[in-house]
Amino acid sequence: MRRSNGVTATQIALGLAALAASSSLLDKRSLARARKYRTGEPKQAKAVYDNRILGGKLDVPATVTAAKRLNRAAGMLALSVLADSGVEHYRGSFKNKAMFTPLIVSAATLGVSVHGTADRRKAAHIMRDTTYLLAATTGLIGTCFHFYNVAKKAGGFSWQNLFYGAPLGAPMAILLSGLIGFCSERVRETPRGITPSIFDLPAGRAMAALTSVGLLGTAGEAGLLHFRGAFHNPFMLLPVTLPPLGAALLARTAAAGPGRRHPFVRWWMRLLVTMGLAGVGFHAYGVSRNMGGWRNWSQNVLNGPPLPAPPSFAGLALAGLAALGLMRDHPDA
Amino acid sequence: MRQYRQSEPVDFVIVGTGAGGGTLACRLAEHGFSVVAMDAGPYFRPLEDFASDESEQTKLYWTDDRIVDGANPLQMGGNNSGKAVGGSTVHFAMVSLRFRPEWFKSRSLLGYGADWPLDWREMWRYYSEVEDALKIAGPITYPWGPHRPRYPYRAHELNAAARALADGCEALGIQWTETPIATLSAPRGLAHPCVYRGFCTSGCSTNAKQSALVTWIPRAIAAGAEIRDLAMVGRIEADNSNLATGVHYHRDGQWRFQRARNVVVAGYAIETPRLLLNSATDRFPAGLANSSGLVGKNLMVQSNQAVWGTMEREVRSYKGPPSLAITEHWNYEDKGKDFFGGYCYMSQGPLPQLWANTLLSARGLWGPHLISEMENYNHVVGLKIVGEMLPQEANRVTLADETDQYGLRIPRITYSWCDNDRRLIDHSLAFMTEALEAVDATDIWRQNDDTCHLNGTARMGNDPLTSVVNADCRSWDIRNLWICDGSVFPTVGGVNPSLTIQAIACRTADRIKTMARRGEL
Ligand SMILES: Cc1cc2nc3c(=O)[nH]c(=O)nc-3n(C[C@H](O)[C@H](O)[C@H](O)COP(=O)(O)OP(=O)(O)OC[C@H]3O[C@@H](n4cnc5c(N)ncnc54)[C@H](O)[C@@H]3O)c2cc1C
Ligand code: SF4
Numbered sequence: 001m002r003r004s005n006g007v008t009a010t011q012i013a014l015g016l017a018a019l020a021a022s023s024s025l026l027d028k029r030s031l032a033r034a035r036k037y038r039t040g041e042p043k044q045a046k047a048v049y050d051n052r053i054l055g056g057k058l059d060v061p062a063t064v065t066a067a068k069r070l071n072r073a074a075g076m077l078a079l080s081v082l083a084d085s086g087v088e089h090y091r092g093s094f095k096n097k098a099m100f101t102p103l104i105v106s107a108a109t110l111g112v113s114v115h116g117t118a119d120r121r122k123a124a125h126i127m128r129d130t131t132y133l134l135a136a137t138t139g140l141i142g143t144c145f146h147f148y149n150v151a152k153k154a155g156g157f158s159w160q161n162l163f164y165g166a167p168l169g170a171p172m173a174i175l176l177s178g179l180i181g182f183c184s185e186r187v188r189e190t191p192r193g194i195t196p197s198i199f200d201l202p203a204g205r206a207m208a209a210l211t212s213v214g215l216l217g218t219a220g221e222a223g224l225l226h227f228r229g230a231f232h233n234p235f236m237l238l239p240v241t242l243p244p245l246g247a248a249l250l251a252r253t254a255a256a257g258p259g260r261r262h263p264f265v266r267w268w269m270r271l272l273v274t275m276g277l278a279g280v281g282f283h284a285y286g287v288s289r290n291m292g293g294w295r296n297w298s299q300n301v302l303n304g305p306p307l308p309a310p311p312s313f314a315g316l317a318l319a320g321l322a323a324l325g326l327m328r329d330h331p332d333a
Numbered sequence: 334m335r336q337y338r339q340s341e342p343v344d345f346v347i348v349g350t351g352a353g354g355g356t357l358a359c360r361l362a363e364h365g366f367s368v369v370a371m372d373a374g375p376y377f378r379p380l381e382d383f384a385s386d387e388s389e390q391t392k393l394y395w396t397d398d399r400i401v402d403g404a405n406p407l408q409m410g411g412n413n414s415g416k417a418v419g420g421s422t423v424h425f426a427m428v429s430l431r432f433r434p435e436w437f438k439s440r441s442l443l444g445y446g447a448d449w450p451l452d453w454r455e456m457w458r459y460y461s462e463v464e465d466a467l468k469i470a471g472p473i474t475y476p477w478g479p480h481r482p483r484y485p486y487r488a489h490e491l492n493a494a495a496r497a498l499a500d501g502c503e504a505l506g507i508q509w510t511e512t513p514i515a516t517l518s519a520p521r522g523l524a525h526p527c528v529y530r531g532f533c534t535s536g537c538s539t540n541a542k543q544s545a546l547v548t549w550i551p552r553a554i555a556a557g558a559e560i561r562d563l564a565m566v567g568r569i570e571a572d573n574s575n576l577a578t579g580v581h582y583h584r585d586g587q588w589r590f591q592r593a594r595n596v597v598v599a600g601y602a603i604e605t606p607r608l609l610l611n612s613a614t615d616r617f618p619a620g621l622a623n624s625s626g627l628v629g630k631n632l633m634v635q636s637n638q639a640v641w642g643t644m645e646r647e648v649r650s651y652k653g654p655p656s657l658a659i660t661e662h663w664n665y666e667d668k669g670k671d672f673f674g675g676y677c678y679m680s681q682g683p684l685p686q687l688w689a690n691t692l693l694s695a696r697g698l699w700g701p702h703l704i705s706e707m708e709n710y711n712h713v714v715g716l717k718i719v720g721e722m723l724p725q726e727a728n729r730v731t732l733a734d735e736t737d738q739y740g741l742r743i744p745r746i747t748y749s750w751c752d753n754d755r756r757l758i759d760h761s762l763a764f765m766t767e768a769l770e771a772v773d774a775t776d777i778w779r780q781n782d783d784t785c786h787l788n789g790t791a792r793m794g795n796d797p798l799t800s801v802v803n804a805d806c807r808s809w810d811i812r813n814l815w816i817c818d819g820s821v822f823p824t825v826g827g828v829n830p831s832l833t834i835q836a837i838a839c840r841t842a843d844r845i846k847t848m849a850r851r852g853e854l
Contacts, residue, residue, distance in 0.1 A: 154499040159473045160511060164490040229519040230468075230486045289520040291528045291539050303528075 060120050062329035063190045068117050069322030070184030070207070074132070075113030076315030077177035082106040083308030084170065091302045098145065101138055102174055109135045109177055116184060124185035132181035139175020146171055163228040169221030173312050176214045180319045183207055187326065196330060204330060205254040207323035212250035214316045215272075219243040222309070229305070235282055238275055243313055246272050250320050253327070266324050272317035279310020335557045339591050343367040346580055346593035348566045348608065351420015352834040353818030354599030355545030355553070356463075360842030362556035366849075369591060370553065371564040371582055374417035377546070383538035387686040390535035393417050393424045397743070399603065400733045404749035405782070407634060411534075413787050414601060418562050419546025421601065422831060424536050427515040427543075428656050428679065428719075429469050430828035431460045433478060433664050439824050445673035445753075446724055446824035450795045450804035451837075457481065459836035464513070467543040467835075468521055471513030477665045486518045489527065494650035494680040495658035497714045501768030502660050512659040512679060515543040529653040531682050549835075567741050569596050569612040569814065571621055577814045583739050595854070597806075599818040602632060602787035606730045606820065607744040609791070622791070622808035622816070627801050629730040629790050632748065633825045636720035636758050637785040639681065640765040642774025643712045650713060655682035663761070664827045672756035674721030675827035678765055681715035688713070695780045714774055716765040719785065721827040722754045730790055786830050791820035805844040806837065813854070817841050 085102040092099060112128040119125070146166035153161045162168065187203045190196035196203035222239040231237060249265045256262075287304035288294050301307065337343050344366035347354045358370040377383065377393075384390065395414035401407050415421035434453035439446040461482050464471075471484030488511035491499065495511075502509035516527045516537070527541040540547055550560060564584040571577050579592040598605050606629035610620035620628050656679035664675035683691060685707070692698045692706055733745040750758075762779050769777050794800025797809035802821055808814045819834050826833075848854050 154496060154503050160488060160491060163487065228487045232486075232519040232521065286520075289525065291525040291541075 061122065061192055062326070063187050063192075063196050064120060064122055066196070066204075066322050066326035066329065067184045067188030068119070069325060070180050070187065070319060071113045071116030071119075071128075073315050073319035073322055074177045074181035074184060075110050075117060076318055077173055077180065077312055078106045078109035078113055078135070078315075080308050080312040080315055081170075081174045081177065082110055084173075084306055084312075087302060087306060087308065088167075088170075102142060102171065105131075105135050105138045106174055106177070109174070109181065113177075113181060116181070116188075122188060122191075124189040128181065129185050132178045132185065134178070135174050136178030136182065139171045139173070139178060142171025142174065143168070162224060167221065167225075169217055169224075172214075172217050172221075173315075176210075176217075176316065176319075179210060180207070183210070184322075196326065202258065204323050204327035205258075207319060207326070208250045208254040211316050211320040211323060212247040212254065214319070215243045215247040215250070215313070218312055218316060219247070222313075225305075233282075233286075239279065239310065239313060242268075242275055243272060243316075246317065246320065250323075253324065258327075261328055262324055266321060269317040269320040269324065272320075273314045276311045276314025276317060279313065280307055283307045283310060334554050334559060336559050337367060337369050337591075339589060342579065342592035342594050343369050344593070345369075345595045345597055346371065346591050347597040347599055347817075348569075348580060349420060349599035349601065349604070349818060350418045350550060350560060351415065351545055351599065351601060351818065352422050352425075352831045353420075353601075353838050354597065355419060355422070355549040356835045356838035357597060357599065357817050357842055358558050358560070359549040359553035359556065360839055361845065362553045362558035364842060364846040366845075368553065368558040369561055369593070370550075370558060371561045371566055371580070371591075372416075372418045372420070373565040374415070374420075374562065376418040376560060376562040377423065377536070379536060379538050379540050379547070383532075383536045385530065385532055385535075385538065387535050387684050390424070390532075393536050395604075397737050398735065399743055400735070400745040401748070402745065403728070403747040405784075407746055407748045407784055409603075409746065412637075412783075412785055413634070414603065417546070418550060418560055419544050420599075422544035423546050424534050425544065425831060426534050426655055426829070428659070428829045429464065429467065429471075429513050429515050429832045430659075430661070430677070431478065431481065432456065432826050432828060432833055433661075433675065436824060436826040439674075439826075443667075443673065447792065447794070447799075449823050450793055450800075451840075455840065456833070456836055459839045460832060462839050463832055463835040467515045467548055468517060469513050469515055469543075470518040472511045475513070476508040476510050477661045484513055488512075489514070489516070489518050489529075489653065489657060491657050492529070492650065492653040492680075492682070493646075493648045494682055494714055495653075495656075497644065497648065497772050497774070498658040498660070498678075498680040498716060498768070500772045501716070502662075504771035505764075505768055507660055507662040509658055509660040509662075512656050514654055514656070516654055517541045517543065527654065531651040531653055531655065531684065533654050534687075535684065565739055566600075566608060567611065567739055569598070569608065569621055571612065571614055571617060571811060571814075573616060575616075575811055577621070577811055595813045595815065597815040597817050598791075598820075599816070601818055602790045602820045603730055603744050603746060605816060605818055606790040607732065607742075609816075610730075610732050611741055617810070622801055622810045622814055624810045625798055625801060627726075627792060627799070630726045630728075631724040631789040631792055631823075632728045632730055632746070632787065633722050633724055633789040633822065634748065634784040635786045635788075635825055635827075635829075636676070636718060636722055636754060636761070637783040638720070638758050638762055639715050639717035639780040639783065640762060640769055640777060641681075641713060641715040641780065642769040642777040643709050644714050644772070644774055645712070647711050648714050649711050650680070650682040650715070651684055653682065656680055656717075661828070663764070670760065672753050672760060674723065674753065674757055676718040676720035676757060676761050677827050678716045678718045678761065681717050683713075683715075685710060691780065695782070696778065714769065714772075716768060717780075717783075718758075718761045718765070719827060719829055720754075720757050720761060721825055722757075722784075723751055724789055724792075724824060725749075725751055728789075786819070786825070788819045788822040788825045788830055791816045792823040793821040794823060805848070806841045815841070 089099040150165040226236040283305040290300040347370040350372040394411040395416040437449040470486040577596040732742040791801040
């Protein structure tokens with residue numbers, strides 16, 4: 001008679017195993033790829049080696065590969081923002097015309113990111129650069145808007161308003177997307193033989209640091225909202241534990257200095273990519289837990305956990321991977 | 334569900350399955366006792382049986398005949414009594430508040446009412462147990478009283494009516510918070526979170542509401558208790574050795590008898606004394622457990638006055654549970670009062686029929702006036718108190734000569750406010766008027782006469798001469814007869830009672846377990 005479908009320890013173990021398995025699968029694929037290139041090669045500077053291989057095959061320098069990966073990461077974040085702000089601002093009935101802004105900007109950011117991901121040229125693109133800067137600015141302004149929205153309510157920055165007011169952290173995602181995209185352009189335009197840098201900082205490590213901060217912020221946002229849901233399902237602990245660890249690993253990587261490989265950090269980033277994508281599934285399950293389940297989707301998609309939110313972790317982890325890749329291919333970066 | 338034979342005496346037969354009886358049935362069964370819990374009402378399954386229709390849902394109310402008199406006759410029915418498995422908690426408003434600690438000693442510490450035989454620190458632990466069982470959604474920190482653990486679930490989003498209360502409090506410089514309520518703000522087991530349709534006091538058809546019906550009874554059944562619905566208990570049988578032997582109950586058109594080693598009465602503050610009085614024998618001519626003469630006396634309702642106004646903007650106060658924001662300022666602040674006791678006030682969200690009724694009964698509106706006022710429904714905002722009324726022996730339940738459909742004598746309920754009650758009400762109405770003015774509400778008017786909740790009539794205490802049961806809810810006169818519901822309150826305090834009733838039931842079950850182990854039953 002007692003009805004309960006509490007998540008059992010077995011379910012949790014299975015879930016975690018699935019996460020780990022799929023992320024190591026991802027890892028294996030790339031390891032295999034790397035191994036294919038590496039077989040029989042004497043130990044030598046990776047950059048030179050990669051350049052030779054890739055140069056011979058595709059004529060794409062490591063900087064462009066890294067830039068493309070960063071475009072992909074920025075695109076993933078922009079996609080998450082586009083879907084998330086679309087749903088949330090629709091829920092808010094677009095009461096203020098400014099609520100259309102993140103939709104337009106993130107759509108444009110997504111567009112230029114796709115363009116960048118396909119682009120093998122070594123030069124930055126003015127449209128991409130402008131769009132990315134615009135995205136970053138939008139993120140900043142959006143953050144201000146959301147702070148204002150929360151502050152003006154009775155109780156100010158109370159838990160009530162942090163839980164249910166405009167989410168303070170959400171616009172940061174488009175800010176991060178813009179920054180990652182902007183950095184991508186800087187990496188891309190770096191001439192051969194020169195260490196890619198961003199604001200005079202070695203690009204790989206600077207990106208690792210930025211991603212680390214982004215992961216922490218996003219984990220903070222997930223933490224706040226999962227706390228609002230009283231962590232009623234133990235899986236809700238994943239995005240507040242795995243990403244901060246990832247952030248710490250990336251920060252250590254950034255601080256560690258040049259010329260190192262970070263296989264464990266790469267593996268962890270893949271774990272985060274998997275987690276971010278699996279999060280959509282978890283949230284879809286969350287939607288089904290509301291009255292009427294998916295049959296009542298038009299209400300519950302708005303009401304339940306946001307489907308598009310978790311992939312922002314995937315976007316950031318992809319940026320982390322791009323940074324690590326750049327550091328591997330360009331030992332000085 | 335396990336079922337027991339009538340002829341085999343169960344450890345406990347419990348009369349009533351509401352906040353007191355339902356909780357006790359669960360905890361006793363979990364402690365390993367055999368339990369049959371009876372209720373005069375049906376066992377509803379909310380997902381199938383509840384409609385989003387105010388009229389249909391009146392099926393949840395106790396509307397059997399009762400006679401009311403006194404200077405302030407009570408309005409009985411939906412606003413204060415339920416008849417269903419789960420009792421009044423099936424259609425209660427879910428507000429789940431703790432007593433102010435001093436109220437347990439209000440006679441010695443605050444100079445009015447009567448002391449409870451319970452210690453607030455022990456109650457604090459049981460409150461936590463109940464809050465966790467119901468997964469109360471409440472604020473992160475509660476502004477008043479001693480520390481309490483964090484509520485298991487987070488507070489719900491405030492609706493516009495609650496925001497109006499918050500704005501008013503901020504303007505008047507007093508604290509407010511989200512009301513701790515027993516409806517889910519996140520999924521739990523198979524139950525969905527609240528969908529904010531505001532049907533709470535008509536029964537919740539989503540099972541988001543946590544109640545005796547949804548929370549305690551399924552646990553009780555899982556632990557081996559039997560719930561016997563549509564079973565109206567008419568008399569408790571007591572033998573010549575001062576022991577109860579079982580109950581006579583009416584089910585399926587005939588009277589039956591269930592044998593039991595212990596009888597618990599949990600029919601709420603009208604039906605409990607009525608049953609005890611109706612069970613009089615030659616040996617107990619004044620009714621069972623009534624050597625003090627206090628059974629039926631000291632009935633206490635709570636004042637439930639309101640101030641209403643109209644906002645320029647749309648409020649749609651009926652969206653969501655009715656009382657999402659609260660201030661307990663005047664429960665904890667003793668300065669500036671010309672009365673004993675305290676009150677809290679909460680935001681309101683009446684459904685349309687209830688609202689039309691309120692306009693009719695409190696303002697006499699009818700016809701075109703009523704229609705035009707109903708057009709303002711979406712703009713209405715209101716604040717309502719739950720106020721402490723003092724215990725008076727003259728406020729009481731006695732038996733009338735008339736009988737009901739079972740042939741049982743019906744209760745006569747006599748109620749009059751005292752001066753202190755009136756002063757408290759006046760204070761609250763003036764204060765809430767200010768609060769509505771502060772948020773620019775217009776057309777402000779006062780609903781002067783409304784009451785809620787029923788308590789007292791079988792008070793607990795330390796002395797058999799001045800109380801009906803002891804701290805363990807055990808009657809002084811018949812040691813296997815227990816009373817475990819709102820009747821045992823010596824005072825009511827200025828908060829809704831159900832959390833305290835459930836906490837007492839949890840404590841009683843633990844005490845019974847201890848006493849059984851020691852052979853003291
Ligand atoms: C509309 C409404 C809103 C409320 N809102 C709140 C709130 O927000 N917060 C709060 O704390 N409290 C609230 N209350 C009060 C709360 O519901 C009651 O105080 C509480 O349920 C009382 O518990 P009880 O066990 O004493 O009685 P009940 O819960 O009423 O249970 C008594 C049960 O006994 C049964 N019964 C009675 N006599 C017999 C008999 N002779 N034979 C068989 N069965 C019998 C009845 O059918 C009933 O089911 C509300 C009440 C109402 C009516
Ligand atoms: S508002 Fe919530 S608690 Fe009230 S009836 Fe609806 S779902 Fe149930």
